[in-house]
């Protein structure tokens with residue numbers, strides 16, 4: 175099992191680590207700051223810096239087949255480190271911070287639109303959520319509400335509840351397509367105090383003000399009961 179430092183501190187850019195294994199699927203470390211793709215958020219890219227100063231480029235981060243396995247994916251043909259090698263893991267922070275801002279922004283969007291979420295994607299400076307609703311959504315209203323929540327600069331934090339507590343509060347689960355990871359005894363909730371509370375394993379900004387101004391690019395009808403809201407960060 176890899177120690178998931180990125181879950182405890184979303185702002186951690188670098189850590190020392192030891193190689194657990196490496197093969198053509200990817201490099202497994204004993205601990206990492208690299209977020210593996212999941213929950214609509216892309217995996218981190220970055221580099222693994224070896225003792226001699228040379229670096230191995232990480233082109234993606236994925237969850238492996240084994241529970242808790244995190245694969246640092248490298249380009250084909252890359253010389254792999256040996257198990258036991260010490261190195262420093264560094265994410266591409268500018269890219270990750272953009273993803274954090276958009277991921278937190280999508281939580282604001284889900285708080286503004288009162289409907290179940292059937293899908294979503296966190297992108298670089300842009301993102302979208304699909305809502306299970308027949309209602310027409312007003313673009314200007316959605317934009318005004320999101321930007322108000324950004325300006326109000328709400329704190330964003332993590333809270334844990336037990337599987338039993340979550341089962342007793344099914345209204346917390348807004349994503350209809352993805353079931354939160356239950357069965358480990360507890361579930362991680364992302365809380366924007368007074369605004370949004372839902373299971374989420376992603377990485378987030380500490381205050382909604384960090385998101386900055388947001389534009390609603392377009393709202394599409396994708397079928398009878400599906401409205402897709404596309405957002406972009408302005409700068």
Ligand SMILES: [Zn+2]
Nearest residue numbers: 277374375376
């Ligand atoms: Zn989330």
